[in-house]
Amino acid sequence: MSSITKIQPHDTCLTPVLLFAIYAQLNHLLLLVPVGLGSCDIFTGGWVRDPTGPPYTNNSCDTIQHHQNCIKNGRPDSDYIYWRWTPRDCNIPRFEPKTFLHFMRTKSMAFIGDSISRNHVQSLLCILSQVERPVEVYHDKEYRSKRWFFDSHKFTLSVIWSPFLTEAKIFEDNDGHASGAVRLHLDEPDSEWVNEFNKFDYVEIVAGKWFLKTAVYYENNTIVGCHICKIENVTELGFDYAYRRALQTTLSFITKSDHKVYTLFQTTTPDHFENGEWNTGGYCNRTVPFQEGETELRDIDTIMRDVELEEFKKAVGDTNGSTLKLFDTTHLALLRPDGHPGPYGAFHPFEGKVLNAKVQNDCLHWCLPGPIDSWNDLLIHILLGE
Structure with missing residues (x-):
């Protein structure tokens, strides 16, 4: 390591591997330097037993949402x-x-999207809070969008609730029960994140499952179609049409903006409901990961992923100076049917109930600690690779 200590900070030819080693040495850390950085597909692999366990516990992190x-x-x-x-x-x-905090000093990062985005932020917060406890400096009325500040590093971390990424009027309660079709404007990026965009150095965007909901689609403030709305003289276009148009609008705004932001575009997260959906008795009671070849994507997730890869490929070829990276966590998530809350999204769900009582299961989001913590290994690998 002595040769590394002689490298000066102003050297401009440092490789990502050396940078990682330098950061590790500066922080007196013992890290395994990555092999093949820049040439390896980090999203192809498998889940391996790790007896060291997670970097935090539910006792050492107080920002875990109770679900x-x-x-x-x-x-x-x-x-x-x-x-x-x-x-x-x-x-x-x-x-x-x-x-990570050293790398993000004086920077701002936002996670924009749905509850998967929020789940990821909570995981990241739990790990970072083992080094520095952040201060929550903002939340919206429903506590869906939040912002934290790490004072020692002047780092701002945000999560912005925008499940469609474009403008939407949603008629739904907190339990997911809808009183009307979503009014979705496919050609207008959501002001919730657009109004904050110029403040960010890094963003991660994710969407997907909300596009399966009943919705009426608008372009130029005119109805162009819908998804399972059953409205007379309104064309059924399907969720994939809307998802594609929303991604085009979002990626176009980001890549064409004068404010250059490093953007991670995350792929769809499959759920693991068996014998029903979230509202029809579906459950997930597996206790070990799938091995390669034991499962495959459902048709809906395959359609979403194909749309994502196609639109990413088009956008990354025309970025106008901004950086756009694919954060391809679909396969990682597919192999982890064991990592969901299941019935344990509620506090002791079977207490006081008869044996084999039916309770609602969450087979989409992730327990904390849990599989989603590994996403952060990939996140820092990509960022340091730049």
């Missing part, structure tokens, strides 16, 4: 927290919070 606090809510097994994503052809270091 994801599976251990506190009484989940009896814990094997699901002892797995780590491992790429097939290279090693990547475990996420190191000191390194």
